[in-house]
Amino acid sequence: MMLFLLVIWSAVAAVCAAVAKSKGRSPEAWFALGFLFSLVALFVLACLPSLAAPVRIQSYCIHCGAALTQVGNFCSWCGQPVSGNHLPQ
Numbered sequence: 001m002m003l004f005l006l007v008i009w010s011a012v013a014a015v016c017a018a019v020a021k022s023k024g025r026s027p028e029a030w031f032a033l034g035f036l037f038s039l040v041a042l043f044v045l046a047c048l049p050s051l052a053a054p055v056r057i058q059s060y061c062i063h064c065g066a067a068l069t070q071v072g073n074f075c076s077w078c079g080q081p082v083s084g085n086h087l088p089q
């Protein structure tokens with residue numbers, strides 16, 4: 001029974017570490033917190049905002065003005081060809 005609880009406890013700590021990594025936080029620290037506080041730490045981590053960098057707008061379409069998050073040959077909104085960076089003036 002004790003071994004079963006230890007396995008569950010470690011699994012929760014591992015999930016904490018994985019969630020922390022996906023949110024741009026320290027997986028080692030959150031593994032320790034998950035091991036100490038179990039589901040409480042997981043709940044707190046779930047409520048915390050992500051530190052990972054948000055999607056950056058790289059340019060705007062010169063035809064429709066839509067924000068383009070990646071440089072491509074065609075605008076994903078209007079289908080017009082786009083070239084280079086067209087940052088707003």
Ligand SMILES: [Zn+2]
Nearest residue numbers: 061064075078
């Ligand atoms: Zn466009």
